[in-house]
Amino acid sequence: MDISTFDNKAFLVDAESFFYLHCCDCNLRHLVVLETVGRGSDVFKSDGGMIAIAMSRDDMATELSRKNDNIIVYKRKQRKKNGKSPKK
Secondary structure, eight states: OOHHHHOTTOEEEESSEEEEEEOTTTOOEEEEEEOOOSTTHHHHHHTTOEEEEOOOOOHHHHHHHHHHTTOOOOOOOOOOTTSOOOOO
């Protein structure tokens, strides 16, 4: 599979690195740690090996999980530029 056909915003990270991932709608921040392990991992790292990362949200599984756990996500109404909330 060509990763760019899966995600046109895929990115490369070093074999031993980390990055922060902010969720699409809930804005939770996750620390994602990457490390190569197993046979050949030392050679991969010393040769400057890179790992391609692509993300995709599974909306159906997210919806089912939230429904199962009784989680409701909502967004507050935007405030006007003068700092007051919009009238109802």
